[in-house]
Amino acid sequence: MAKYNKKIVDNICALIRTDSYTIAEICEKVGIVKDTYYSWLKTKSDFSDAIKKAEDEFNDLIIAEAKRSLVKMIRGYTVQEKRTVTADTGKKDDNGKPIVRVKEHVVTDKHYQPVPAAVIFALTNRDPDNWKNRQENKVSGEVGIKSSLESLSDEELQKIVDGDETDQERNTDS
Known part of the structure; x- marks a missing residue:
């Protein structure tokens, strides 16, 4: 069993905060076995608290990213696509690699339209009194x-x- 120390805990928490690694992947990266991880989780309260905090931070990060992405999907957005066209000269350099010549650099703006499903999702969740995905049948009398x-x-x-x-x-x- 690996020796419990602050450096391993910090490494595990850093991995949890930055990506959605599985427990097996995390353990492999820090050099412990899964049984050790689960044993520390049960027996060391500071370890379980640190893991919980790192998971919460990752969830907050994902929620913030999802919100930014949803706003982009609602508004639409533009990105620049860069493409370089090259031509083979038929010659080779001293190392035997082909010599290519850059013919042109093409930069284009590509616009992505708003996504109707994202707009509907936002409206039905943000303003449910005015936007509903279902009908309500009310019977009076x-x-x-x-x-x-x-x-x-x-x-x-x-x-x-x-x-x-x-x-x-x-x-x-x-």
Whole structure:
């Protein structure tokens, strides 16, 4: 078992803060086995506190990056693409490498339009009172057969039950 020390703890925490390494990858990079890592996690409170803090910092970093990315997706953005065109001269230098000549450097601005799904996501989460992804069906009052029969007299109800009066006759009487 590796000896527990501040340097190993700092290295582990630095790895956790910067990327989403697995425990196995972290242990390999710092030179310990997974069992040692888990043993320290259980037995050393300062180690588990440091790991928790590093995980929280990484989560905060990811959330901030996701927010920046979402804003770019909502607004749209422009990037510069650089391309260099070369031509082989057919000659070789003293080391036998082909001599190439730069023909041109091309720099183009490429614009990415806003992503509608990102816009919808932002609106439905930031302003849910005005933007919803689902409909709400609200029913007020009583509906159905009960409310239509309440206005009938006992004699009219008896005719319906006996089958003496049809829907059409009832509608023409009203």
